[in-house]
Amino acid sequence: MSAAGDAGRGPTTGPLGLDPVLLEILACPAPDHGELRPGTPDDPAASVLTCQSCGRRFPVTDGIPVLLLSEATGGPGDDAPVASGTPADG
Numbered sequence: 001m002s003a004a005g006d007a008g009r010g011p012t013t014g015p016l017g018l019d020p021v022l023l024e025i026l027a028c029p030a031p032d033h034g035e036l037r038p039g040t041p042d043d044p045a046a047s048v049l050t051c052q053s054c055g056r057r058f059p060v061t062d063g064i065p066v067l068l069l070s071e072a073t074g075g076p077g078d079d080a081p082v083a084s085g086t087p088a089d090g
């Protein structure tokens, strides 16, 4: 096993293909403006950003975080049934 790492050259990217600098400046669009972290407590590799303040999860599409409250899942007041749970795929 060789050490994991990028074989090619290019800009440094963080989790989910997001720029670490971008992650630094991103904040939750909710009034709490909480810190966003990649993945979820249950699945750190999930293509979502989880607000550390309100717990909302925002999808990341093609490396682009969709920071819209209308697209967020979870968080306070989210009493929608979580019926569309995806079983571990693969």
Ligand SMILES: [Zn+2]
Residues within 6 Å of the ligand: 028, 029, 030, 032, 033, 034, 051, 052, 053, 054, 055, 056
């Ligand atoms: Zn938040």
